[in-house]
Amino acid sequence: MLGFKSFRSAARTIAGIELLHMIKKGQLADNDNYNSDFDKFLGVLP
Structure with missing residues (x-):
């Protein structure tokens, strides 16, 4: 790995x-707004 x-x-x-x-x-x-773990991930991103 180059770093x-x-x-x-x-x-x-x-x-x-x-x-x-x-x-x-x-x-x-x-939250009821999230259907999957991926939706949670997208909801936390800025």
């Missing part, structure tokens, strides 16, 4: 990985 060119890109990648793990574990608040 990341900036700290910002590394931090965002790690944050995304942590978010996916939270979704997989079901740790996000369930």
Whole structure:
């Protein structure tokens, strides 16, 4: 692996990985607006 060119890109990648793990574990608040885990993921993105 070549690594990341900036700290910002590394931090965002790690944050995304942590978010996916939270979704997989079901740790996000369930709302009736979300139909699937992928919908939750899209709803959290800026």
